[in-house]
Amino acid sequence: MKSRATVAADPDRTAGGANAPAGGSGAGDGDGEETSNIPAGRSRASRRGKRGGQAESGARAGGITWRQRLRRDRTLILMTMPALALLLIFNYIPLLGNIVAFQDYDVYDLGITGSPFIGFENFTRIFEDYRFWEVLVNTLVIFVTQLVLFFPIPIAIALLLNTIMSSRVRAWVQAIVYLPHFFSWVLVVTVFQQMFGGAGLVAQWLREHGHEGFDLMTDPGFFKFLVSAQAVWKDAGWGVIVFLAALAAVNTDLYEAAAVDGAGRWRRMWHVTLPALRPVIALLLVLRVGSALNLDFEQILLQRDQVGAGASEILDTYIWWTGIKTGDFGYAAAAGIFKGLFSVAMVLGANKVAHMLGEQGVYSKK
Numbered sequence: 001m002k003s004r005a006t007v008a009a010d011p012d013r014t015a016g017g018a019n020a021p022a023g024g025s026g027a028g029d030g031d032g033e034e035t036s037n038i039p040a041g042r043s044r045a046s047r048r049g050k051r052g053g054q055a056e057s058g059a060r061a062g063g064i065t066w067r068q069r070l071r072r073d074r075t076l077i078l079m080t081m082p083a084l085a086l087l088l089i090f091n092y093i094p095l096l097g098n099i100v101a102f103q104d105y106d107v108y109d110l111g112i113t114g115s116p117f118i119g120f121e122n123f124t125r126i127f128e129d130y131r132f133w134e135v136l137v138n139t140l141v142i143f144v145t146q147l148v149l150f151f152p153i154p155i156a157i158a159l160l161l162n163t164i165m166s167s168r169v170r171a172w173v174q175a176i177v178y179l180p181h182f183f184s185w186v187l188v189v190t191v192f193q194q195m196f197g198g199a200g201l202v203a204q205w206l207r208e209h210g211h212e213g214f215d216l217m218t219d220p221g222f223f224k225f226l227v228s229a230q231a232v233w234k235d236a237g238w239g240v241i242v243f244l245a246a247l248a249a250v251n252t253d254l255y256e257a258a259a260v261d262g263a264g265r266w267r268r269m270w271h272v273t274l275p276a277l278r279p280v281i282a283l284l285l286v287l288r289v290g291s292a293l294n295l296d297f298e299q300i301l302l303q304r305d306q307v308g309a310g311a312s313e314i315l316d317t318y319i320w321w322t323g324i325k326t327g328d329f330g331y332a333a334a335a336g337i338f339k340g341l342f343s344v345a346m347v348l349g350a351n352k353v354a355h356m357l358g359e360q361g362v363y364s365k366k
Helices: 002-009 040-062 066-072 074-102 121-128 130-150 152-162 167-182 185-196 201-208 220-248 252-260 265-290 297-307 315-324 329-356
Strands: none
Touching: 066 074, 074 121, 074 329, 121 130, 121 329, 130 152, 130 220, 130 315, 152 167, 152 220, 152 265, 167 220, 185 201, 185 220, 185 297, 220 265, 220 297, 252 265, 265 329, 297 315, 315 329
């Protein structure tokens, strides 16, 4: 009993002080009982700390409630409300009008509510129309031509500007390349007409020097290359900005390490710069493939009569000409739905290819 009294009176042993043993077997008392290996005070503190840690981890896992989030982010929510309202009004509510694709729609007398439903008859007309498939193939040919000729050019210009040491020269070149993006297609087509038309500057210069002139603006075989050149001149500067932003995020230590290892300029570009651009290239390529059937309607329509419908007709102009202009809105709506589904399939397929190549694409792989 004396030993028990001694243990109870010793504060270091009862409270887990510095003089208390850290472990091992306790000393036996006079009755043959053994004390606990872990002091009682320390065990109680550890249990309280464990419970506190569990409660803290539960609070972190649960997070704040949606009411607290709403109160915290109310300013940002109010700022985004106008944009969400415009998106709802002009992008999502009009989707309800796609119901006319399943109706014998009469825009003048019956309207949407009074027009009779005809099921998939408008889609059957599309699939049985050989002209529709010719236009679809022509649209894809123009898209592939633009993809091959247009897509690499912003990357090449961005790489070229990235090698320019003078920031002032780089800013001037970037501004000059980006300026045509603000031009309308009417102005772009007019400039090309004045340069490469039958009475353009190039044709007149050739005639003055004894050569036969030409007119590229009315050549059906050259049309797909013509619209690709127009797209390059107008929109290449926009893509340059995107790739320059990606290049600005590249760590300069990688270039220095490659230079120390003996890599020249071309090897640094191949092993450092291009791998840094791969995610952006994959993302833009997937988005570009998704808009395969969404070529510039105004650009093609302005030049449709000069080269003929056989070479210049794309899906958008065909829908406008055979659907909207003749009042066959059901046929036009069905063609528009087909175009949307085809674009979604193209995005999913291109994104799958991006995943196979190790890139994220539009959305990450689960």
